[in-house]
Amino acid sequence: MDGFHYPRSYLSAQADAALYQSRRGASFTFDAAKFLGVIRKLRNAPLEDEIKAPSFDHAVKDPIEDDITIGPTQRIVIVEGNYVALDADIWRDAAALFDELWFVDIDFDRARERLAARHVKAGIVTSLQDGYKRADENDLINGKDIVENRMPIQEIVSSFDDDGWSPGV
Template identity: 35%
Template sequence: MDKQVEPDQLAVELEKIASGDRRRIVALAGPPGAGKSHLADALFSRLNNRLPEKVQVLPMDGFHFDDMVLTARGDLARKGAPHTFDAGGLLSALRRIRADDGEEVAVPVFDRSIEIARAGARIIGPEARLIIVEGNYLLLDDERWHPVTAMFDRTAFIDVPETVLRDRLEARWAHLPPEERMRKMDGNDLPNMRLVLSKSRPADYRVVNG
């Protein structure tokens, strides 16, 4: 479909989905710096006011491999790249959510203040009808991520110009010395950004956000 929408229009579309009896899972994908977390939180606040307890957010970042694992594998410098996430763990959580069997589902949440995923830090209750999953690689055209993509009832991709993304990523690391900032940008953030922009599957909605 790839229907272009503003964030407010997306909220209207999602409210229709959340009002039904069947549980639905929606992907909110986009490159680093696109504003996925901000938009997911804004959608949650708006929809939760209208449909209390019916909406939850599941951030993909909770499925980061721990730094100890990444260090042992020599991947710490690439933290945030597709292979540094537990795609299988995310898939298992989505299967439990989709089962909609009346049980709570505990999911991990990434704590950026300490760079650690906290296990069971968020509970998706049985009353939730709409789960918004946000993350970089939810629509990635890669065999490890295809089963994840197949779990979604609707998909949205945040559309931000590459120049804007680069500015946002530079601002994210503004507190670092110039050499370290450029190392993070050129060695990880920019390759991840370009991968998502070039290798993501088409979405139902393309959200203008930049």
């Protein structure tokens, strides 16, 4: 779903550009209409058509148009992302097109730890302290919105640390 981020140039062109940039990753910083359009194509495509979807390049921090090809022989498509089950506006319309909605549940404290480390690793921030700040001021706000406003879910998967799966074990 990251391919449906609005490009940074779009966020910068908004009247409240500072808000859009600081809250990048919030539902309003995604092109929900474009997401719905691709999901409708997937749901209604003739068996001989290829469907293109955008991806996200973390190196340039922007989407890449038509980078993912879904072929006509692919019968199962898994769509992942924060807002696929959000009970709001256009997101709700897209969610209604899925056969099933699954949700990965995680303790917010553990999510905060993972997010802060990821922000440092991705070069979004330079220190773990700044990673925590970004998680607190953006990601966890988004997470609360997702948890409190999600559609009915068919399956909940719990995410937790398992040392048996840790690198180097």
